[in-house]
Amino acid sequence: MxxxxxxxxxxxxxxxxxxxxxxxxxxxxxxxxxxxxxxxxxxxxxxxxxxxxxxxxxxxxxxxxxxxxxxxxxxxxxxxxxxxxxxxxxxxxxxxxxxxxxxxxxxxxxxxxxxxxxxxxxxxxxxxxxxxxxxxxxxxxxxxxxxxxxxxxxxxxxxxxxxxxxxxxxxxxxxxxxxxxxxxxxxxxxxxxxxxxxxxxxxxxxxxxxxxxxxxxxxxxxxxxxxxERNKIYMPPIMDNVGIPGVQEDGSVEILIDTDRCIGCELCAAFCPGSVLEMVEIDGKKKSSVIAIENCSSCYTCVGQCPQKAIQLKHRTKVG
Structure with a gap:
């Protein structure tokens, strides 16, 4: 060149x-x-x-x-x-x-x-x-x-x-x-x-x-x-609550997967550092599924890697 x-x-x-x-x-x-x-x-x-x-x-x-x-x-x-x-x-x-x-x-x-x-x-x-x-x-x-x-x-x-x-x-x-x-x-x-x-x-x-x-x-x-990196794919929505007085997590997280949007590409399972996700068969098609929620560290890697935006992390919060 x-x-x-x-x-x-x-x-x-x-x-x-x-x-x-x-x-x-x-x-x-x-x-x-x-x-x-x-x-x-x-x-x-x-x-x-x-x-x-x-x-x-x-x-x-x-x-x-x-x-x-x-x-x-x-x-x-x-x-x-x-x-x-x-x-x-x-x-x-x-x-x-x-x-x-x-x-x-x-x-x-x-x-x-x-x-x-x-x-x-x-x-x-x-x-x-x-x-x-x-x-x-x-x-x-x-x-x-x-x-x-x-x-x-x-x-x-x-x-x-x-x-x-x-x-x-x-x-x-x-x-x-x-x-x-x-x-x-x-x-x-x-x-x-x-x-x-x-x-x-x-x-x-x-x-x-x-x-x-x-x-x-x-x-x-x-x-x-x-x-x-430039699209900030791991920026969690929970950042909106950081620094707001009275807003606290109760320590639990839920991973929501839209199986209709999931195309079975396996990126979420492959990239997850905690082996929280794996692919399962639903109606004859591979879909992402949560198998070990206790291992989730809320790193948002699965959310960022999903090309279909089919995954969300939900943090339970309380005010008080």
Whole structure:
């Protein structure tokens, strides 16, 4: 699948507001990809990601990087002693003492000075180069599905390394390139103070080489899991009574099955974690039936999975 089709699929499945951003760190001697422009003024690296998600294709040599901390972390320029020492973090009152500042700096991922000559960025669908990473601007729910997609084939849980400092350069770019693993960032002081990223947005960065597998997994998840979650299929009506003074359950639940609507698909019995339901024959047809109501935990899985809306849970309540 090409970059344009990958971007299209990702936007449709996740419901993205912004294009995923393709990022490549240029090494000495590499040719500049076609179709890029230098921004008219220097930008912070985090600002260039915002510009690229809006459709801009950028070539940014060191002179176009406004943040010397970021360009140093990305291995394009020598970092000044003032930045390297951590003293500025104390002036900004972002850390309490020089020891904390130096510990944070020592642990953050960086590239060796001179290892890169420029950053190039573009919306994934417009990228004329092979990216190192692809950076997503997401809502938490969309980020959750990217994590699920990454886990889909391997079963492995995801581990993230982030700090709220140097988010775009260190956490989203250097960390992901060096580790070869997806990473998450909530942004940082500079990134949020200098760009239009919304308070409810966060970032996820994925190695480009893994993007096809992640997209394939998302396509499979979009058949059932994603639409079910977004349709809130397990939201119980009893939620209407939560927090209402005087309304209490008497501890019992009744499962009501409309056998006329039931088509015998067996989804309710298959998905029930407590083996409360099983299929029985009624008038020569398979129908769902309650066999162990005492095992029901009111998880509403049967209600949500029934395609015919043939199942209801009734909680007995009392007022007083």
């Amino acid at each position: 090409g970059k344009e089709q990958l971007a299209k699929s990702l936007k449709e499945i996740l419901g993205l507001r912004w294009s995923p951003v393709a990022v490549k760190l240029m090494k000495p001697g590499e040719e500049i990809p076609k179709g890029l422009m230098e921004p008219p003024m220097p930008l912070r690296y985090c600002q260039s990601i915002i510009a690229a998600r809006r459709g801009n294709c950028l070539y940014m040599p060191p002179r176009k990087h406004a943040c010397p901390d970021g360009s140093g972390i990305l291995g394009m320029v020598e970092m000044s002693e003032k930045l390297r020492s951590g003293a500025l973090y104390l002036l900004f009152k972002k850390l309490p003492n020089i020891e904390c500042a130096q510990k944070m700096i020592a642990s953050r991922p960086e590239f060796e000075t001179g290892s890169h000559t420029a950053t190039v960025l573009a919306p994934l669908e417009k990228a004329t180069f092979v990216p190192d990473v692809v950076i997503f601007t997401l809502w938490p729910e969309q980020a959750m599905w990217l994590c699920c997609a990454k886990t889909y084939s391997s079963g492995e849980r995801q581990n993230f390394i982030t700090s709220g400092y140097n988010s775009s350069c260190a956490d989203l770019t250097v960390q992901v390139i060096k580790s070869g693993e997806m990473n998450i960032s909530f942004g940082c002081y500079g990134g949020r103070a200098s760009s239009e990223i919304d308070d409810f947005e966060l970032y996820v960065s994925i190695p480009y080489g893994q993007l096809q597998d992640v997209t394939d997994a998302l396509q499979k998840l979009s058949v059932k899991s994603i639409p079910e």
